[in-house]
Amino acid sequence: MADVATQQSRTKTAPHRRNFFSKLFLHNLSAKIAALPMIATVLVIFVGCTIWTVYYSFTNSRLLPRNEFVGFDQYARLFGTSRWNVSITNLIMYGSMSLVLTLTLGFLLAVLMDQKVRFESAFRTIMLYPFALSFIVTGLVWQWIMNPTLGLQGTFRNLGWTGFTFDWISNPRMVLFALLIAGLWQGVGFCMILMLAGLRGVDEEIWKAARVDGIPTWRTYVSVVLPMMRGVLVTAVVIIGSGIVRLYDLVVALTNGGPGISSEVPAKYVYDYMFGGGNIGQGLAAASMMLLTVLIIMIPWAYLEFGGKGRR
Amino acid sequence: AELEVTHWWTSAGEAAAIAEFAKVFEEETGNTWVDSALAGSGTGANPVIISRIIGGDPMGATQMNTGRDAEELIQAGLMRDLTDIVADLDIDSFYVDQSLLEPCRYEGGLYCLPINIHSWDWLWLSTAAYEKIGQPVPTNWDEYVASWPALQEAGILPFALGTGWPINGIPGVLMAGIGGTDLVMQVNRDKSADAVRGPDFRKVAEAMDMLRSVVSPETMVPSFGDAGNQLLTGDAAGNIHGDWLQGDLQIAGGVPGEDYECLPALGLGTQLTGGGDSFYFPVLPEGTDPAVIEAQEQLARILISPEAQLKFNLVKGSMPIRTDIDLSGANACMTKALALLDNGLLPSGDFSLSSDTQKQLEDLNLEFIADDNITVDDYVERYASIIEQAD
Amino acid sequence: MQPSVSIKDLSLNFGNVKVLENLNLDIAQGEFIVLLGPSGCGKSTLLNCIAGLLEVSDGQIFINGKNVTWEEPKDRGIGMVFQSYALYPQMSVEKNLSFGLRVAGMKKEEINQRVKRAAEILQIEPLLQRKPANLSGGQRQRVAIGRALVRDVDVFLFDEPLSNLDAKLRSDLRVEIKRLHARLKNTMIYVTHDQIEALTLADRIAIMKNGVIQQLADPHTIYNKPVNLYVAGFIGSPSMNFINGTLEGQLFTADDGTRIPVGAYEFAVPPTGSAKAVLGVRPEHIFIGDAAQGMPFTTEAEIEIVEPMGSETLAWTKVAGIPVTFRCSSDIPLAAGQKVTIGFDIARGSLFSAQTESRL
Amino acid sequence: MQPSVSIKDLSLNFGNVKVLENLNLDIAQGEFIVLLGPSGCGKSTLLNCIAGLLEVSDGQIFINGKNVTWEEPKDRGIGMVFQSYALYPQMSVEKNLSFGLRVAGMKKEEINQRVKRAAEILQIEPLLQRKPANLSGGQRQRVAIGRALVRDVDVFLFDEPLSNLDAKLRSDLRVEIKRLHARLKNTMIYVTHDQIEALTLADRIAIMKNGVIQQLADPHTIYNKPVNLYVAGFIGSPSMNFINGTLEGQLFTADDGTRIPVGAYEFAVPPTGSAKAVLGVRPEHIFIGDAAQGMPFTTEAEIEIVEPMGSETLAWTKVAGIPVTFRCSSDIPLAAGQKVTIGFDIARGSLFSAQTESRL
């Protein structure tokens, strides 16, 4: 019982609740130290640069940032610029087509690959390898293939098929599809791999249940399996989506925005005006609009992902 | 010492030209020219050059367009003042035109050295094409325009054009040739939107409209070099492009006067608009080897020396910045240009307009050429509003 | 009467691995058959063959007299319930139940009626509009059963339907399945490795090992007259106690010399000569204290461990040098270290040949 | 004597969800405590708090008299065994066992000696060089126990260590853990939701519900004298039968009017006046046939379902309009539809206030 007494006296002096400081800093100290690079990146680079971007978009900074505020002038000019408006339209058009097609083709191919095909790994490699190549290379080779005189069109015409036309790259109405062909070529394989991983993750017994129920295979894929692949779809959309928003290299390499301004995209506008045009204010105003768009798309996703339930 | 020099002259002809500078520099000073070439001018190389200067890792010297690209770098004190270095050379005396040095001066200092003059004001015509239709090669713009129907009849492309930026210089050329000296001055120097809205500029716009009627995306070739090829083969009859096209024409075996004709200022005007390239010398960080700083000075002086100027420009196909050198090696076209040089230079767009304004104009021109829905009135109005906002 | 399901010479290989070999099984109309066996013995494989989810390597399968060896699963007149429930997660319970019918193009009223009936039988009416994610395990399994129910099939196949549930739910659902069978009178084939489920549910149990059916009989027979050592050891928890020894006439001599008279045992084949044998006694056939008196074999034993289980108590001791478990009422106070008299009820024990391992 | 583990006013929240609130628990040296409760009641959470794997929101934890509330897990003198074994997959068994010791920088000989001893105790010497992937479930769990063993700790924490094993292995390992405790005499805290494990292993059982300990007592008390309806219903399989009614003096009247005299019941608080009450009788305290004679309450009943379980039989019937289960020897032949006389052993029943749900 004496022990109990000493224990009790110790109780009084023992910390009952750790103070705020130690809770904030000392708890998980090494974890916090280890996460420091991430915290710094997030705060300094992503948050900091975003603030920087928005801040200077309200100035008339040229080659160097400077604190001369001009209100919404840059934005007014931005939306008065037909190239910007074309860029936005293109991004929406290309983006939605690319997203939809990448996902559907990726899914379709994954489904085909899931049918116990022979040479699966060969097919997989064939579909995936373009992902290893840069957009510069992608743009270059497709530019070459779609070149009206040297590429497919020229070749077929030389072979005597004079009516053959494949001039999307120089046709303002079709140029987005030219971009799409090259973009899909590069990106579908990766999406297919993601989808395949998702398909393989579906419980075997679901398939059996569907077979016993007499559900045709395609119907099972569409009605049962696809809706189950939420995790994969989220990952795929994040990866494809971030690629679309940042679309730049491919356009530069394939069409350089042409013909005319028919294949311009926002990232290119930002870059051209920040560096080519030496107008940081204008470039940043455009960038801010892009960020705003992303934010609007991302917030519901982040809410679904991290808000609501405390799921991991 | 090793001196790093950045530039975006990566094509065969350009590289050969800059090699002349390097050769002279290395031979005469014993320094080493460390070459950093970056393809892609405005969008490719510019950001790298600027960010390296801002980032505190500047090169010893760099090429840039003569103009206002580096304005703010100079204002921020990142460029070296060359006044003392060239003080004994009396540069004012030999520069072809004082306006060339204008952009290099800031608050009494001298921050860059133009090393050549490029002019956009050339109409290039294909001898072969006119032989095919049996007409004489036109001697000015109006005759050239008049020959289009016949050319089209014969399946010859009246006007060759490379995709992208080559369209950019054409309004300036038309402005100088059709609109005349005053218009150029009012628009480019005075930034007068009224002048743009005036009748003279309208003629320019209409000329653009006519051009647009004979070019379409399908007829455009990937690069201006390909357009040059079209002239040599006679697939196309004419092209407006800067004097550097000649370098390509010559490399491809073309002989001026035989395979192609050149009409400076469209055969109409008496003055050329001129821009060109300059060299800048960034302020090197503290602790840099003094030998490198000295090499900067040596290079600066060599770039504008008669010997280097001669060798460089003959290869590059541009006009030297000084006339006190023997240009007997110049070909027929350049000789024509040199004659016009005596009348003084007109300030070109890339000379007097900020790159921001140029970029906007480029976008406008690209759009106008490609999209027939934009009327001449729209074009004039949008051009005017860009000039209005220009600073 | 024609058997409901009849399996003839069924073989199945995965590549070189023979999982089932020449298996024969006839199941009567309305019978509840449980396939019981350790993990990997081929229970699921057999069930999948019957369902048509696996292609047989050889042999035939008849359902209601029709050879369905090559039929699609949906045409075999079977419904199947899985361990993981395998509900379509994004569909409401109602959609889950009706999906197969809708795909088959059945009329709306007919579908509604069937769903309603199934929901009634399984008492899941209030859940019809919920998503599976919002159901408890037991409710999910009920929906899974409902999915088989609406299809109006002749044969129900269950693959460990209760394994993912906790003990309490498991025993509740077990009773429900039993009720369901009593009501529907369909043929049911039920795979499990839980012997309590097997014993309580089955009309007949098929005990499998390495793809071979060891014994096929009603639960009472299986429990009390196991045909071989394997079945004897497999069924019953805690297991039957085994004592190795030699059998000579009516006397069994354990390896350590303990003599146990087995005259009370009902031999299938009266023993001749002397042979190595194994004596098996279930824990509940070992009695203690007064009850032990009058048993053919009694001995003194020291209790090693006592496991009170609420309604009864398990105790561990040693007989003939071998650990022996017995079961007694929890009213009898027992403590480790205590010395007690225990007696074996040999008449209800089992004797196996040590050589062939089969019942004597 | 100082308690081995002492928990004072422990609270724990996940965000806004209060999982544990003001929990107090003292565990004596060498005691085997089992935390029993349904899924999600906070058993693992409590164990993790004791282990230091979760930060408490409020309250204190003492181990051997030392306040360890803010100590690192390794400094608390505890060893922990997990349901999923949590063996380091890329290390051999030996490396798994010695990892903690190596982390602590112990000398090589000492490590080897301890590993050897643990391996001996658990009989896993032949496995020392294998990787966990090459072990069976039971072997894995033994290694996991060994990992706690080598660290020579005062307190063992087990979080459902046997849940991933099949029934047979589970009962074997249960006995082994019991033996281990008998040998080591460490304090052990054992989380499970299997009541058989709880009843057989525990010195005392803590029954939890929604983060609150309902009853803390030895297994016999828990089973026979549950403090409230919840505990009564939770413990025992099949569950206790409950009959709602009104208690007036020594007479319990079921809601359908059936009168059940409860004079034999030992009231904790003698009842006054009339009040709504619940009568609970365990299945094994309902007798049938001759044994029913002489019980305070007997009635005629029709058997609805019979579940033979080998050693005994469960039967379902209705008393006072309420489904009632009873348990009897498998020797008694029973069949559905049969009419029998059953009697309640009221002395061993339980009575609860319908209002407070606690034992009368």
Place this chain on the structure above:
Amino acid sequence: MSQTATMSGAAPTTPSTSGTEPRGPRPKPFFTPKKIIIYTTLFFFSLYFLFPLYVMVVTSLKSMPEIRFGNIFALPAAPNFDAWVKAWTSACTGLTCNGLSPGFWNSVRITIPSTIVSIFIAAVNGYALVNWRFKGSEIFFSILIFGSFIPYQVMLYPLVIITREMGIFGSLQGVILIHTIFGMPILTLLFRNYFASLPQELFKAARVDGAGFWRIFFEIMLPMSLPIFVVALILQVTGIWNDFLFGVVFAGTQNLPMTVQLNNIVNSAQGTPEYNVNMAATVLTGLVPLIIYFVSGKLFVRGVAAGAVKG
């Protein structure tokens, strides 16, 4: 023993036609319509995916006249590797005519440390996010994901200033830092998902065993993370190898990556492009990532499954 299995009750009614009844595995024709559709579709997609590679390789083996006047399908009349040799050893960028080879080694110098550092940091992040969660860690992660949508170009300017202030602009450290930053969002996502799919109890067991943050990371987590490491490795090697902008801006003149030379060769503003050299240079530049893909294809797929499936 199996004879005990035969039915004890009614004798089975043997179907009369058992000789002709289905028995054994269902006979299947080799070409079912389904198979034909599957393989044809896959075949045509394969053509789509392979065609550009074919064109690249074939063109690089042709001479210039053959390219101008031949067709792009045709195999080279006289295959020669001149273009490859030229692209590798003597293609000019400005005054230096050493081809791609010096850039190759620069790329190697940039890629190896950048890959290692960025993967390491991201792995630690993912690990900390899953196992050592602290207040706000999920918010940081959300912002990180958001960050993956920011166009690189926007960040260029402030990053120049930041690296300048850190004194690492124009150096290998500078470019390593940049690649670490931009690789972080996706890699952290992958590692976080992967670690979240590992059993938490393993981590708890290690903590009880007394291992700290780093010890658990290195001795428990890392050895289990091979699949996701392969994915990260492939993503980073290809990403960094293919990068142009960061290499040229941040790596310093001594370290200009291969892509800069490729860009110079390909994008020379004037003159006639030598398509065969361009194509050879292109293939050469893509070779390293391609080889990595071909070698580790299977692991990659497995790793993607491990890192991407969980939301």
